[in-house]
Amino acid sequence: MSTLNDLLRKLDHRTAGLTFAGAPAVELTYGDLAGLIRGNARHFQDLGVRRGDRVALSIESDLEHVVALLALIAMGAVPVSLKGPRTGDDQYAATLRRLVTRYGVAYAYRTLPDLGVPTLTWAPGATTAADLGLVDVDADDPCIIQFSSGSLGDPKPVPLRHSSLLANMHAITAVDHRHAGAQGWTFLPLSHDMGLIGGLLSNLIHQNPLFLATPQRFLRRPLEFLTWTPSDDCVVAMPDFAVRYLVNHLTNRGARTDARLLARLRHIYCGAEPIRHETIAALVGIAEAWGFEPSSLIPCYGMAEATLIVTSHRFRGLADSFLTAPNGRTIACVGQPIPGTDVVVGQRGPSGEPVASAPGREGVVFVRGPGVCRGYLDAPEFPGGWHDTGDTGLLRDGELYVTGRVKELIIVNGENLFPHDIEQVVLQQEGVRDCMVMSEDDRFFVVVVPTPRATIELSSVAAQIAAQFGAVPAGMALGAAGELERTTSGKPMRATTLAALRPRMAPPAALGAPLQP
Amino acid sequence: MLSDIQNHRQDTLESFKACVARRLQMEPAKLYNKSMKLSEIVARSPTASNSIDLMEAVAGAMAELEIDDRVELPAITLQHTVDQLIDEVRAQLAVNGIA
Numbered sequence: 001m002s003t004l005n006d007l008l009r010k011l012d013h014r015t016a017g018l019t020f021a022g023a024p025a026v027e028l029t030y031g032d033l034a035g036l037i038r039g040n041a042r043h044f045q046d047l048g049v050r051r052g053d054r055v056a057l058s059i060e061s062d063l064e065h066v067v068a069l070l071a072l073i074a075m076g077a078v079p080v081s082l083k084g085p086r087t088g089d090d091q092y093a094a095t096l097r098r099l100v101t102r103y104g105v106a107y108a109y110r111t112l113p114d115l116g117v118p119t120l121t122w123a124p125g126a127t128t129a130a131d132l133g134l135v136d137v138d139a140d141d142p143c144i145i146q147f148s149s150g151s152l153g154d155p156k157p158v159p160l161r162h163s164s165l166l167a168n169m170h171a172i173t174a175v176d177h178r179h180a181g182a183q184g185w186t187f188l189p190l191s192h193d194m195g196l197i198g199g200l201l202s203n204l205i206h207q208n209p210l211f212l213a214t215p216q217r218f219l220r221r222p223l224e225f226l227t228w229t230p231s232d233d234c235v236v237a238m239p240d241f242a243v244r245y246l247v248n249h250l251t252n253r254g255a256r257t258d259a260r261l262l263a264r265l266r267h268i269y270c271g272a273e274p275i276r277h278e279t280i281a282a283l284v285g286i287a288e289a290w291g292f293e294p295s296s297l298i299p300c301y302g303m304a305e306a307t308l309i310v311t312s313h314r315f316r317g318l319a320d321s322f323l324t325a326p327n328g329r330t331i332a333c334v335g336q337p338i339p340g341t342d343v344v345v346g347q348r349g350p351s352g353e354p355v356a357s358a359p360g361r362e363g364v365v366f367v368r369g370p371g372v373c374r375g376y377l378d379a380p381e382f383p384g385g386w387h388d389t390g391d392t393g394l395l396r397d398g399e400l401y402v403t404g405r406v407k408e409l410i411i412v413n414g415e416n417l418f419p420h421d422i423e424q425v426v427l428q429q430e431g432v433r434d435c436m437v438m439s440e441d442d443r444f445f446v447v448v449v450p451t452p453r454a455t456i457e458l459s460s461v462a463a464q465i466a467a468q469f470g471a472v473p474a475g476m477a478l479g480a481a482g483e484l485e486r487t488t489s490g491k492p493m494r495a496t497t498l499a500a501l502r503p504r505m506a507p508p509a510a511l512g513a514p515l516q517p
Numbered sequence: 518m519l520s521d522i523q524n525h526r527q528d529t530l531e532s533f534k535a536c537v538a539r540r541l542q543m544e545p546a547k548l549y550n551k552s553m554k555l556s557e558i559v560a561r562s563p564t565a566s567n568s569i570d571l572m573e574a575v576a577g578a579m580a581e582l583e584i585d586d587r588v589e590l591p592a593i594t595l596q597h598t599v600d601q602l603i604d605e606v607r608a609q610l611a612v613n614g615i616a
Contacts, residue, residue, distance in 0.1 A: 219572050220590040241569055248573055252580030413569045459560050467556035467595050471567035509563040 002139040003162035007204050008037055008074050009134060014207055016180070018066070021213035021224065026063050030207045032127070033067070039126030040071035041133030047120060051076030051135060053106040054145065056096065056115060058084045059190035061214045066190070066200065068109055068122045073143055074134045080105055080145045080157070082112070083191045086468055091424075099155060103145075103377060139163035145377060146193055148304040157377035158304045165201070168307035168371035171338040172202045175298065175312050176235055176267040183231035184210035187218035188239075188414070194272050197308040198237045208235070218242065222249045226261050237269040239414035240279050247282045250290055263291030269312070271300040273411040274402070274442060275332035277322050284318060301334035301402055305387045307371035311335045311343060311400045323401055331401045341369030344386070345395050352383025360396055362403055365389045408494070410439045412471040419444070419494065425468050431456050436484045438498035443474035447501055449481055462508035475505030529582065530607055536578030541565055549599060556595035568595050575602070587613040 001007055013031030020026040028036075049055065055072050057079045059065045072079045080103065085092035093113035099105065100115045108115040137143075139162050148156035176182075186199025203210045211225050218224075222245060225234075238246070250257055270280075284294050297315035302308045313335025315321050322330045337343045345363040349355040357363035368385045375381035382388075390407030393400050410417040419437035426435040426446065431454030438445045446465070450456045462472045479501060485493040538545040541562040548558065555571060565571045572590060579585035591605035 216592060219569070219576075220592065245569060245573060249576060249580070252577045253585065254580075256583070256586075412567055459557075462560035463554065463557040466559045466567070467554065470569075470595060472560050474566070507563070507566075508560040 002166055003137050003141070004073055004143055004165055004201070004204075005134060005137050005162070007166075008034065008070060009131070011037075011204070011207065016207055016209040018063070019209070019211045020061065020063055021211065021217055022062075028063070030204075033070075035127035035129060036063075036067045036124075037070045037074050038131065038133050039128045040067050040122050041075035041135075042128070043123040043126045043133075044071055044077065044120060045075055045133055048118075049075065049077050049107060049120065052142075053077045054080050054104060055107040055109065055120060056080045056082055056100060056105045056112055056117075057109040058082045058112055059196065060084070060111065061187075061190055061195075061212050064122050064124070065109075065111070066212075068120070069144075069190075071122070071133070076135045076137055076141070077107075078142045078145060078159075081191055081196065082147065083189070085113075086470075102155075103157060137162060139166070146196070146304050148376075156305075158373050159377050160307055160373060164307050164371050164373060165197070167340070167369075168197060168309060168338075169202045169205055171341075171371065172198055172309050173205050175300075175309070175338065176269075178202070178206050178208065178235065180206045180208065181231075181233060182206070182208050182267075183229055183234045184208045185213075185225045185229070185234055185236040186210065187213040187215055187225075187242075188237055188272075189215055192272070192414075193302070193304045193308045194237050194239070194269075198269060219245065222246050223257065223261065226264055227258070229264060232264050233266050234264045235267040235269075236265060237271070239272040240270065240275050241273065241413040243268070243270060243283055244276075244279045247279070247286055250286060257290070259289065260291035262287070263293070265292065266296050267298060268296055269298045269300050269309075271302060271309075271334070272414045275299050275334070277318070277330035277332070280315070280321075280332070281318055299332050299334050301400060303367075303387075303389060305373050305389075306341070306367055306369065307373075309338055309371070310341055310367050310369075311337050313399060323396065325403070331403055333396075334400050334402055336398050336400075337367075337369070338371075341367060341371065343367050343395070343400055345393055345400070348388060353386050354388075357394075360394055362392055362394045364406060365391045365393045365400065365402065404441070408439070410444045411442050412444075412469075415470065417444070417469050417471070419492075422446070422465060422469060425465060426461060429456075429461055429464060430454075432461075434479075434481065434484055436479075436492055436494060436497055437473075438494040440474075440498065444471075445475040445477075445498055445502070445505055446473045447477050447479040447484060447497065447505075449479045449484065458511045459508050462511070472508050475502070475507055476511065477501055477504040477506070529584065529610055530603070532582055533578050533584070533606060534603065536581050537574055540574035540577055541571075549603070552598040552600040554596065554598050555593060555602065558599060559595065571595070584610070 011030040011034035017029035107120050110119050110121040142159050143162045145157050145159050184203040188195030190196045300312035302310045311334045321333045344354040344356050344366045346354045346356040354366040366386045391405045393402040422437045433451040434449040436447050458476045466472045485496045538548045542564045559565045588609045
């Protein structure tokens with residue numbers, strides 16, 4: 001099987017299927033799902049969608065969106081996977097409209113705002129056993145477009161071919177030795193590569209029973225799946241924040257929880273954000289109390305440009321799976337590249353291809369392989385197939401350690417934030433003349449320059465940032481015009497500015513009454 | 518009898534509020550004084566800097582009082598207010614007859 005459509009054609013009526021958490025939960029077999037996919041593929045064809053048409057879709061963790069996604073792929077259309085809006089993000093629809101125009105999106109799914117293109121709605125009753133609507137596609141055909149890092153303000157659309165998708169899905173199932181008896185669990189957003197590829201699609205290969213929940217549901221009921229499943233061979237992806245949340249929850253509950261509860265988790269992929277030593281140490285610390293086998297943990301590294309996974313390894317213990325840098329920082333090992341994928345740590349050479357650093361030396365991480373896209377949509381191909389990840393790292397004994405990033409990206413609780421996006425929100429505040437957002441180890445700092453005679457309450461600015469991005473800065477300060485360093489072309493010199501103003505910064509909680517500039 | 522149950526329920530709610538305040542390291546008087554948005558709270562709390570931290574504080578308080586099997590963590594965002602959070606917990610305490 002070399003295309004997702006081949007896989008969809010094989011879905012059958014085993015007892016296994018999907019369970020969408022909710023009240024009530026929605027359950028169906030893979031055969032039922034296949035019927036809905038075929039019926040809706042035909043339905044979308046009848047609505048005028050043609051092969052190759054791009055269809056914008058924010059994939060929510062419910063049956064409707066999963067069927068719509070797979071039906072569009074089945075009929076040869078190309079879903080464009082978009083993040084849902086942030087709460088209170090008034091600019092979301094305008095941003096999407098720009099993307100629709102820029103990337104020639106022909107349709108939008110009904111749950112998106114009005115984007116000025118025809119809207120599609122699924123047909124919940126459209127189901128058929130016939131192969132109607134399910135077209136033959138080539139392994140080289142585009143399957144889905146996902147956005148790298150989730151930035152819609154500075155979009156990097158990644159066109160995934162069927163062959164890339166299948167290669168990566170097979171690599172994932174090889175890492176955890178997936179078999180038909182394994183039980184999948186996912187609560188990551190399906191608009192995120194780890195949720196979509198790892199959480200949902202990888203389970204189609206062996207038609208694993210799969211329990212789907214939203215991130216919010218996991219936070220409200222972190223033990224729901226573990227107390228529901230009868231399986232003792234469960235696969236899940238948990239970014240660092242989710243591991244931390246689960247550990248804290250169990251610790252808070254103490255003896256009131258089944259002491260073998262975590263024995264069910266045999267494969268926990270941990271990635272999507274930096275893997276913190278303290279988080280893993282906390283998990284290892286409670287392992288015995290809740291029956292968890294630490295080698296069930298699979299620290300991994302990946303990105304949308306590579307479909308999903310690039311490297312992984314089975315946790316070997318705190319001493320072996322972390323290294324301590326000279327500055328005392330602990331850095332997680334994310335393992336060796338998956339078969340067929342190359343990872344080089346170095347610098348970009350004159351041809352655009354990487355020149356490797358000496359073993360053990362830090363450099364930029366480059367990846368190439370069957371899961372890696374050829375380039376961004378409507379953009380030049382990656383030189384020699386090498387994707388410059390923008391992350392920094394080092395290789396030791398063939399295993400990758402990701403040390404940081406050169407790209408402007410902040411990851412908070414698995415969600416990617418961009419300094420530019422935060423700056424745009426701050427600049428909309430009354431009395432703000434200029435601002436700059438800087439990052440350091442996934443904490444971010446904000447300097448605000450007020451207009452003359454304006455009074456800025458930084459704690460209010462912090463609250464506004466939190467309302468929109470879900471997190472407050474680690475430090476804030478008022479600055480004067482000219483203190484925000486920029487290049488002659490106006491590009492922010494964030495590191496230089498942070499270094500200069502850091503001593504004046506204070507956490508928002510320490511900022512009380514309104515401050516005069 | 519009914520007033521006893523209501524008083525006990527009120528005690529549970531007050532204990533919950535005190536636990537949340539302690540976990541957020543904020544004075545209860547300041548935390549519950551006016552209907553602050555939760556986004557303002559994460560900007561003022563020395564321990565919570567994002568929505569997950571805030572949910573952990575609430576979930577931790579429920580677990581500490583051993584009401585988390587019967588009272589569900591409210592579906593909240595940072596756009597909600599602390600009053601909405603407390604009202605939801607109060608309603609669940611009443612529905613579940615926690616006394």
